[in-house]
Amino acid sequence: MWFSYLLVYLHFVIGFNNVLAGNLMLIGQVSDAVFTPFIGFESDRTNGFCGYGKRKSWHLLGTICCICSFPFLFNACISCEHSAKWAQFIYYSPFVVIFQFGWASTQISHLSLIPDLTSNSQERVELNAIRYAFTVISNLLVYLITWLMLGIHQTDNANDVVDVKGTLSSQDTSKFRDITFVVVGLGAVFSIIFHIGVKEHNHEGSEEDKEPHTPRSSYSAFEDTDEEKIPFINGQLKVRKCLTVTDWLKQRQLYQIGLLYMFTRLVVNISQIYLPMYLTYTLSLKKHYIAIVPLIVYISGFISSFLMKPVNYVVGSKGAYMLGVICTVGGCVGFSFLQKQVNLIVFAPAAFLGAGGSIILVTSLSMTADLIGENTGSGAFVYGTMSFTDKLSNGVAVLLIQKMHPCGDLVACCTACEWYYKNILCLVPGGCAVLALIVLITLLPFTIGKLNVKENCLDWCCIFPAKIRSRCSNSIFHRQISE
Numbered sequence: 001m002w003f004s005y006l007l008v009y010l011h012f013v014i015g016f017n018n019v020l021a022g023n024l025m026l027i028g029q030v031s032d033a034v035f036t037p038f039i040g041f042e043s044d045r046t047n048g049f050c051g052y053g054k055r056k057s058w059h060l061l062g063t064i065c066c067i068c069s070f071p072f073l074f075n076a077c078i079s080c081e082h083s084a085k086w087a088q089f090i091y092y093s094p095f096v097v098i099f100q101f102g103w104a105s106t107q108i109s110h111l112s113l114i115p116d117l118t119s120n121s122q123e124r125v126e127l128n129a130i131r132y133a134f135t136v137i138s139n140l141l142v143y144l145i146t147w148l149m150l151g152i153h154q155t156d157n158a159n160d161v162v163d164v165k166g167t168l169s170s171q172d173t174s175k176f177r178d179i180t181f182v183v184v185g186l187g188a189v190f191s192i193i194f195h196i197g198v199k200e201h202n203h204e205g206s207e208e209d210k211e212p213h214t215p216r217s218s219y220s221a222f223e224d225t226d227e228e229k230i231p232f233i234n235g236q237l238k239v240r241k242c243l244t245v246t247d248w249l250k251q252r253q254l255y256q257i258g259l260l261y262m263f264t265r266l267v268v269n270i271s272q273i274y275l276p277m278y279l280t281y282t283l284s285l286k287k288h289y290i291a292i293v294p295l296i297v298y299i300s301g302f303i304s305s306f307l308m309k310p311v312n313y314v315v316g317s318k319g320a321y322m323l324g325v326i327c328t329v330g331g332c333v334g335f336s337f338l339q340k341q342v343n344l345i346v347f348a349p350a351a352f353l354g355a356g357g358s359i360i361l362v363t364s365l366s367m368t369a370d371l372i373g374e375n376t377g378s379g380a381f382v383y384g385t386m387s388f389t390d391k392l393s394n395g396v397a398v399l400l401i402q403k404m405h406p407c408g409d410l411v412a413c414c415t416a417c418e419w420y421y422k423n424i425l426c427l428v429p430g431g432c433a434v435l436a437l438i439v440l441i442t443l444l445p446f447t448i449g450k451l452n453v454k455e456n457c458l459d460w461c462c463i464f465p466a467k468i469r470s471r472c473s474n475s476i477f478h479r480q481i482s483e
Helices: 002-014 018-045 054-073 085-117 121-156 170-197 245-249 252-282 289-306 308-336 344-372 376-403 416-443 457-463 466-472
Strands: 220-224 229-233 451-456 476-481
Touching: 002 018, 002 085, 002 121, 002 170, 002 252, 002 289, 018 054, 018 085, 018 376, 054 085, 054 170, 085 121, 085 344, 085 376, 121 170, 121 289, 121 308, 121 344, 245 376, 252 289, 252 308, 252 344, 252 376, 252 416, 289 308, 289 344, 308 344, 308 416, 344 376, 344 416, 376 416
Parallel strands: none
Antiparallel strands: 220 229, 451 476
8 A cells, every 4th residue: 555555545545645645655654664674683683572483473563563553644643633734743753654654564584484394496496476466465464455435436436536637535534444444453463364374493502503514425523612513514614695785895706686676676666656646647537447457457467477487487487577577667668559448458468467477476485585695694684675676776766756747836737647657667667677778688698696705714613602613704605505
């Protein structure tokens, strides 16, 4: 709902002008961008709360923050409903910040579980596809609930429909409130199921971490220290991969895949934000289409997510991403040719956009998991870095689009809005898809996850007791790490 309906709600229902609505979304995106690397770092560093898994602990904290703050965002300003818009802006801002902290906590911790659960690349693709499929299902439920609520509203009292273009009004406040309560309630139920059903591996206390095993084909000598035994293979210390933040910042692939993920998110989020505006102003469709057409987008994405595993197996992750770019650009081109008051034909480019967005998003997440490889101890930092660029770029993009709006500070829109929203929906996601393709081309000669690392042994000793660290403080290891 954040991307799909926040601007719609603030502009049509609350009455914020374009700039004020964009500024509120920017606050949310910047907050998310700031919180994300912090949460990623802390999620890697901490051991969890009260013995609970460290990833699930942060997920639980984020869930509580979302439940407590999100209903206020899509509800009228309590005791200040008729106050000046700047006062309402101040009222909504703290709830936006709290929600974004919660959202960052749940997103980063949930993504970081995938490399922890399996080291197999194909299984990670499948897990990302399943994760995205359920993301699509949740969005489908949001759009179905919205369609139902707006349909009931239109049936019960046709006089509440606002302007001649069929958009929303302040009379729809109660409908958005009810939608939010239902959505938050469902989210809380499935979060409980997640915490009960998913078992997180113990990073600190597992027997594998405490006592690394030697392959049968190699001989090993164990040299005793005071109370601990250090495993050696062919006279060299056997250690597991444990990249630090400094190590990651030296990796070129981190920045390449970070850019790829940023452009991918811009494609998905900008199209999600401005599709309702395009349907309302450019095509002059009735208001229930802001639920129906996004529904088609997500149904297409849902179907595509189940095809990701065989497609990835046949053409690889890079080939799958190229296929997604083709579908995305095709959808954007299709939207550019649509005329006013079209009906069923709008579903065709929506289906292409949904399929393309699903493919590139699942593939970019799988590439990120491949980049992390077995370095799961710092996986949350990597996801946090990716999300930082994602959130900040989306916030800045939305603010620029809102500030460049031909109606500026006005609440009502003029005829220039028609071509403006068409250009935004077609050029921004399509252009970002092309830029993502350029970044992907720079990755073609390389194997994702194959990193050149020059490590001090002390960086690797995070899995060994503190007593042995002095043993390896003078050793330098030159390792080439690959998935």
